[in-house]
Amino acid sequence: MDDHHQNSSTKAIGLCLLPSELMQNIFLSLVLPEIVRLKLVNKSFSNIISDQNFIRECNLKSKSTTWLFVYKKRWLRDATLHGFTDQSDRWFRIPIIDFLKPINFHGEDLYFLTASGNVFLFASNNVQEVIAVNFVTVTVKIIPPSPLGPRGTSSWRRSGMKLIPGKLGSDHFRFLFAEFIANRPVLFVYESESNKWExxxxxxxxDFLPRGSQRGDEYIFLSVVNGARESVLIATEYNCNSPLILRPRFDVRGQDERPLTVGFSWGNTIDRLHVYGDGYMMIVKSDGADPPNRNLRMIKEIEVWGLSLNGRNWEYMSSVPNVLIEKIKKPYGVMMGCLEERNGTLRAAMMSNFEGLWDIVWLTFDVKAKEWSWVPLPDCKMKGFNMAGISFSSGLALP
Structure with missing residues (x-):
């Protein structure tokens, strides 16, 4: 037995000698991935964490916690999902290979699609399957092919899909994605309980839709097509009945009409990056870096736009204050982003690369108060790794 294992065992035994009420309070100060790991240490810890009062308190705290997950890899056996929450000060590691042992992927790399609740979706490129992993119940499930058939990783658009978890702590979920089929927007819905697609x-x-700042969370918005002047979205209620087509236009008058890209940009050719999510649009504008380098860009402005009252236009909402831009701007060669809205708060993540070193910026925007804030992130030590997906998530819970 090595010294590290001896020290860990000694600490665990010492902790078990404390009153159970004090141990519960100590455990509740941890984030859920740490609590799940503690459950495996010994029977005493497992009994405390399995107590219904503890589960209720833990889930109440976890319900309001937002996570940012990043998937990085060199190869499958070295692939790791990293999670960070603004209620902590460090990243948490989740080795993916441990959860995929029941499924043989012959060493194939995976791509991280999205996450919500306890469910995380990954896509394979060669086998062209979608895999659902529950890190709390330690289960893995292959989702049957959609009516469109097997799909490679490049077919999945982040702003065109949504993962909806079941009841708190449940293993069930719904997976939605939108596509343009025969020149018509189509909604695809997978129900894990029935294991079928619709x-x-x-x-x-x-009919008109409520404004972005007024509509609450009763609608799901999935992007189908996003162009320089017009977008196509599908809007559906959570029961997925009667999905609607929206075609909001973007007034480019007075706007920067230089080249743009959606979701991912190479700094040497792109000056404007559009990121879509939940019926909102974030525009990241960049200029050349200083000192000049044709392969590098520097963020100069970030705007947020939302759907108009009738869903026919994108309306300007707010810009990130200059004082905040000065704190977050760094030279970059490549940038990708993700955007989500929950309970009246927009969360935006921008992941950029400069000479092999990755940097992540997490911004939040209170839609009602029109206030911006920045969540500083510690170094995730990602130099030399390939980035294979990024997503916000919430609702991690003990079953």
Missing amino acids: LMEAEENV
Whole structure:
């Protein structure tokens, strides 16, 4: 037995000697991945964490916690999901290979699609399958091919899909994605409980929708097509009945009409990056770096736009204050982003690369108060790794 294992065992035994009420308070100060890991240490810890009162308190705290997950890899056996929450001060590591042992992927690399609740979705490129992993119940499930058939990793658009968890602590979920089929926007819905897909053609919107700052969380918005001047979205209620087609236009008058890209940009050719999510659009504008380098860009402005009252236009909402831009701007060669809205708060993540070193910026915007904030992130030590997915998530819970 090595010294590290001896020290860990000694600490665990010493902790077990404390009153159970004090141990519960200590455990509740931890984040859920740490609590799940503690459950495996010994029977005493497992009994405390399995107590219904402890589960209720833990889930109440976890319900309001937002996570940012990043998937990095060199090869599958070295692939790791890293998670960070603004209620902690460090990254948490989740080795992926441990959860995929029941499924043989012949060493194939995976791509991280999205996460919500306890469920995380990964996609394979060669086998072209989607895999659902529950890190709390330690289960893995292969989702059957959608009506479109097997899909490679490049077919999945982050702003065009949504993962909806079941009840708190449940193993069930729904997976939605939108596509343009035969020149028509179509909604695809997978129910894990029935293990079946449903296909629904969206109808043109004839009624107005609430404004972005007023609509609450009763609608799901999935991007289908995003262009320089017009977007196509599908809007559906959570029961997924009667999905609607929205075609918001973007007024480019007075806007920067230099080249743009959606979701991912190479700094040497792109000056404007559009990131979509949950019926919102973030525009990241960049200029050349100083000192000049044609392969590098520097962020100069970030705007947020939302859907208009009738869903026919993108409306300007706010810009990141200059004092905050000065804190977050760094030279970059490549940038990708993700955007989500939950309970009236927008969360945006921008992941950029400069000479092999990755940097992540996490911004939040209170839609009602129109206030921006920045969540500083510690170094995730990602130099030399390939980035294979990024996503916000919430609702991690003990079953």
